[in-house]
Amino acid sequence: MENCLFCKIAEGQIPSAKVYEDEHTLAFLDISQTTKGHMLLIPKKHVRNTLEMDEGLAQTVFARLPKLARALQKATKAGGMNIINNNEEIAGQTVFHAHIHLIPRYSTDDGLEIHFTAHDSDSSALNSLADDIRSEVGQ
Numbered sequence: 001m002e003n004c005l006f007c008k009i010a011e012g013q014i015p016s017a018k019v020y021e022d023e024h025t026l027a028f029l030d031i032s033q034t035t036k037g038h039m040l041l042i043p044k045k046h047v048r049n050t051l052e053m054d055e056g057l058a059q060t061v062f063a064r065l066p067k068l069a070r071a072l073q074k075a076t077k078a079g080g081m082n083i084i085n086n087n088e089e090i091a092g093q094t095v096f097h098a099h100i101h102l103i104p105r106y107s108t109d110d111g112l113e114i115h116f117t118a119h120d121s122d123s124s125a126l127n128s129l130a131d132d133i134r135s136e137v138g139q
């Protein structure tokens with residue numbers, strides 16, 4: 001897609017530190033290096049985010065994660081990693097070409113903070129919401 005940063009990276013028009021490439025996917029180091037080795041995995045085909053992927057593309061892209069994650073962990077000697085996919089601005093997406101972050105972790109104060117806040121929920125509200133989602137997913 002014209003004027004898409006990650007399409008330009010996928011086409012080699014903008015340089016990147018590539019770590020993996022095949023017919024349908026590309027992985028390269030994120031310029032921000034939230035932690036050392038912070039990597040992005042993208043489909044070469046332009047889609048906005050996971051909400052726009054069909055199952056075939058998702059299968060192709062997400063299937064690459066285990067081997068990339070293992071390679072990243074071995075190369076950086078990180079203790080673990082967070083794999084994050086931001087969808088839409090409200091969720092922190094700033095580049096609107098689908099991508100998955102692989103962020104190696106070295107310590108709890110290494111530059112990435114993730115905090116899940118627990119809220120009270122009653123089981124009838126949860127069941128009703130689960131019903132709504134099941135119906136959307138066709139079950």
Ligand code: 5GP
Pocket residue numbers: 005016017028029030031032033086092093094095096
């Ligand atoms: P988002 O916030 O959309 O989930 O992530 C976009 C990521 O793209 C950010 O972590 C940002 O650092 C990275 N990024 C933005 N521009 C470039 C660039 O030109 N090259 C590389 N390698 N990464 C970029």
Ligand code: ZN
Pocket residue numbers: 001004005006007008045046047096097
């Ligand atoms: Zn694109």
